[in-house]
Amino acid sequence: MxxxxxxxxxxxxxxxxxxxxxxxxxxxxxxxxxxxxxxxxxxxxxxxxxxxxxxxxxxxxxxxxxxxxxxxxxxxxxxxFRGASRSLNQLYAGYYVVELLNTLNDEGDPHPDLFDHAVATIGQIDLNETRDEQLGQILLRFELNTLDVLGHLPMLTKCVGCGREKTTVTRVSFGLNLGGILCQTCRRGESNIVSLSSGGLQCLLELVGGQLGSNQRNSDNWNKADRAPGKLAMIDATRLLVDGANEIREFKEEKEEWSRGVPEREPLSNADSSTITFADRVRCQAEVRQLVRRYITHLLGFPPKLHKFLRNI
Ligand SMILES: [Zn+2]
Missing domain, CATH: 2.40.50.140 (Nucleic acid-binding proteins)
Structure with a gap:
């Protein structure tokens, strides 16, 4: 050896x-x-x-x-790692980084970039003066970076079902199964949908560096020129099989899911970054954290053990 x-x-x-x-x-x-x-x-x-x-x-x-x-x-x-002697939340945040590395990586599959980011993240968590709201941001960046490196970063600029480009920042459906935003056509018949506010989408795009195209706007904010006809036809056919009652139940579940933690009021309707208040940003980040953690749970097939300890982060 x-x-x-x-x-x-x-x-x-x-x-x-x-x-x-x-x-x-x-x-x-x-x-x-x-x-x-x-x-x-x-x-x-x-x-x-x-x-x-x-x-x-x-x-x-x-x-x-x-x-x-x-x-x-x-x-x-x-x-x-000395975070354990500083605060319980620093300890939980550190353990969460470890849990994600352990559960999302396979043996013998190196990712030097992810390693470097994990070392930097542990260092940030470990700092003396790290506050709880900073811990939330540090973890969110780490979650998104991990998803990116491992090829699971959600599609945010195009409909993940048909490839139509999203042209403006508005409330949108996020499909956990397909891993990305869905236009109204592709949303029908899909289960495991989460509603994402315009502010949440904007926040997520800023974090991952994505941009929405602004050309050829249309009434439902999707660029029809980018439709992939074959794919769309297939989805339309699938739609015929949708059980209406099922869809209503999903919609109710979605409302309940988000009404607990995130206000239903549509924030940042114009999505103009100059008008975003600090409170808006905090609320949007909380929404994005919930979405990303739910997406990770969906990918793994089970919730990470540490999620229940991160409610205040
Ligand atoms: Zn679509």
Whole structure:
């Protein structure tokens, strides 16, 4: 087995036998890695105190044989996460970063950009003066960056169903199944729809750097010139199979879903950034955070454990 060196974030440490641990790391060059650290639980361990969740360390490991587990031979602490001693929300935010890295990444699939962003994010969370509202923004950027790197960033400038370009910022339906905004035609018959306010869409576009085209506007704010006829025909045919009662139920669920946390009043109707107040921005960011967390839950097929601890962030 070849010895490899890399830098990693400790994601999980599980006791294994009386003296050893199973350690999962997210590394820069090798992606997610599960290794056995022999002797790590002994009082005079060769790993000292490097193997703590959220610690960033330089490691040496023996690469696994196919189907086997790597052997961690050395771990030197580069930076310890101290957020836990500062506030509970900083601890939860840090654990959430770890949970996303662990659940959304496959073993041996490296993403150096995601690693660098994760290290920077952990550093931001760990700062002494990080307030709860900043934690929310830091996590939202990390969530979107992770989705982007892993190829799951939602489509926000075109209808994800038919490809028609969205031309203005207005309230829009977001389809969790297809991962993006939907025009009124494609929305019909789709389940798992979330309504996104114009302010929420604007906020999301700013975060991911997207822009809506402003040419050839039409009455429903979709650029009909970009229709893909074949795709649209297929969707229309599917629509005929829609159960009307089903659609009404979905609509009710959608209203209930959003009426709990987000006011129903349409914010930022003109979507002019010069008129956006601080309160509007806070409300739109809260809406976007809810949407992104719901989208991540949908992608995973289960809610991340930490979501219930992030309600105030
Ligand atoms: Zn469409």
């Amino acid at each position: 070849a010895a490899e060196k890399t830098t990693g974030i400790v994601l999980r440490v599980i006791a294994f036998s009386e003296t050893s641990c199973i350690v999962t790391l997210f590394t820069r060059e090798f992606g997610k890695l599960t290794t056995i650290a022999k002797g790590a639980r002994r009082p005079k361990s060769p790993f000292e105190a490097a193997l703590d969740v959220l610690a960033i360390c330089r490691i040496v490991f023996l690469d696994k044989s196919p189907g086997g587990m790597g052997i961690l031979t050395e771990a030197k602490l580069e930076r310890r």
